Amino acid sequence: xxxxxxxxxxxxxxxxxxxxxxxxxxxxxxxxxxxxxxxxxxxxxxxxxxxxxxxxxxxxxxxxxxxxxxxxxxxxxxxxxxxxxxxxxxxxxxxxxxxxxxxxxxxxxxxxxxxxxxxxxxxxxxxxxxxxxxxxxxxxxxxxxxxxxxxxxxxxxxxxxxxxxxxxxxxxxxxxxxxxxxxxxxxxxxxxxxxxxxxxxxxxxxxxxxxxxxxxxxxxxxxxxxxxxxx
Numbered sequence: 001x002x003x004x005x006x007x008x009x010x011x012x013x014x015x016x017x018x019x020x021x022x023x024x025x026x027x028x029x030x031x032x033x034x035x036x037x038x039x040x041x042x043x044x045x046x047x048x049x050x051x052x053x054x055x056x057x058x059x060x061x062x063x064x065x066x067x068x069x070x071x072x073x074x075x076x077x078x079x080x081x082x083x084x085x086x087x088x089x090x091x092x093x094x095x096x097x098x099x100x101x102x103x104x105x106x107x108x109x110x111x112x113x114x115x116x117x118x119x120x121x122x123x124x125x126x127x128x129x130x131x132x133x134x135x136x137x138x139x140x141x142x143x144x145x146x147x148x149x150x151x152x153x154x155x156x157x158x159x160x161x162x163x164x165x166x167x168x169x170x171x172x173x174x175x176x177x178x179x180x181x182x183x184x185x186x187x188x189x190x191x192x193x194x195x196x197x198x199x200x201x202x203x204x205x206x207x208x209x210x211x212x213x214x215x216x217x218x219x220x221x222x223x224x225x226x227x228x229x230x231x
Contacts, residue, residue, distance in 0.1 A: 002026055002027055002028045003027055003028070003048040003049070003117055004027065004028040004029070004030060004047040004048050005022055005027050005028070005029050005030070005047060005048065005049050005050070005051060005113065006029075006030045006031075006032065006038065006041070006042060006047040006049070006050040006051065007019060007022075007029060007030070007031045007032070007050075007051050008031075008032045008033075008034075008035065008038040008050060008051065008052045008053060008056070008061070008064065009031075009033070009051075009052075009053040009056070009079065010033050010034055010053065010056045010057060011053070012033070014053075014079075015031045015033070017106070018051070018106060018109065019031060021106045021109075021110065022110070022113075025110055027113075030045065030047060033056075034056050034057055034058045034059060035052075035056050035058060035059030035060055035061060035063060035064035036058045036059040037058075038050075038052075038059075038064060039059065039064055039067055039068070042068065042072075042074070046072075046074075047074070048075070048117060048120070049074070049075045049076070049077070049113060049116060049117060049120075050068075050074055050075070050076050050077070051076075051077045051079060051109070051113070052064060052065060052076055052077070052078055052079065052096075053078075053079045054078055054079065054080050054081070055081065061078060061079075062094065065078075065094050065095060065096060066094060069094065069095045069158075073146070073158060073159060075097045075116045075117070075120060075159065076095070076096045076097055077096070077097060077098045077099065077100060077109070077112055077113065077116070078096045078098070078099040078100070079099070079100055079101075079102055079104065080099050080100070080101055080102065081101070081102055092196060092199035092200060092203065095158045095161075095203070097116055097158065097159065097160045098112050098116065098160075098186075098196070099196070100112060115186050116186070119159065119163070119185075119186070120159065134166060134169060134170065136169045136172060136228070136230055137230050138150050138151040139169060139217075141162070141165065141166055141169065143162075143166070146159070146162060148162060148165070150208065150211065150212050151212070153211050153212065154211075155207055155208060155211055156207065157204070157207065160185050160186075160200055161200055161203060161204050161207070163184055163185045164181055164184065164185050164197070164200055164201065164204065165204055165218075165228075166184075167180070167181055167184035167185070168181075168218060168226060168227065168228035169228045171228075172227075172228045172229065172230045173227060173228075173229065173230075174227060175221055175224055175225050175226070175227045176225050176226055176227065177224065177225040178197045178198075178225055178226075180225070181197050181225070181226065182197060185197075185200070201218060201220075201226060204218060205218055216229070217229050217230070
């Protein structure tokens with residue numbers, strides 16, 4: 001069965017051209033012209049990944065992502081306007097996996113889609129083979145169930161956030177550069193902006209603080225990268 005991509009954009013030209021490209025690459029495609037329509041469609045017909053435009057009528061991409069994240073960890077790529085950094089950062093903090101600026105290269109979009117889908121396949125394979133849980137003091141990460149807890153309290157993480165935290169927690173005290181974290185979360189040969197990694201780390205910290213209060217186990221080494229500090 002081909003993997004299915006949802007395209008959500010109010011620009012009919014983008015829907016048509018990207019659909020043609022994706023279908024030529026072997027994907028099945030479902031298109032929606034606004035967020036409200038997409039929310040209904042995705043609830044009744046799940047897909048493997050969604051590409052969402054941020055600015056749409058009726059329900060924009062931000063609101064759609066917020067509603068999706070209440071019930072789903074569906075991988076999401078945002079399409080953002082050329083100079084709107086606020087939208088990019090907000091989207092990542094809300095749980096998007098990646099973003100691409102308009103106007104965009106369709107080849108780049110295909111590469112990002114394939115990278116995230118490969119990551120999902122790897123995660124599902126891990127779940128089937130039963131990778132051991134990672135324990136670091138009060139932190140527990142179980143890749144087979146995509147479960148993260150702190151002193152038994154669940155921390156809800158997106159796939160990208162989970163992979164970043166796992167990469168850091170696997171070797172406490174060792175510094176991971178942003179490039180190394182990119183490879184851990186997105187796979188090799190896929191470049192994302194440093195700001196993307198920083199935004200994911202900020203969201204990780206925020207999620208832990210919301211559940212356990214003070215959290216200082218992910219340290220920033222300015223100009224170098226990040227490291228995980230055990231208690």
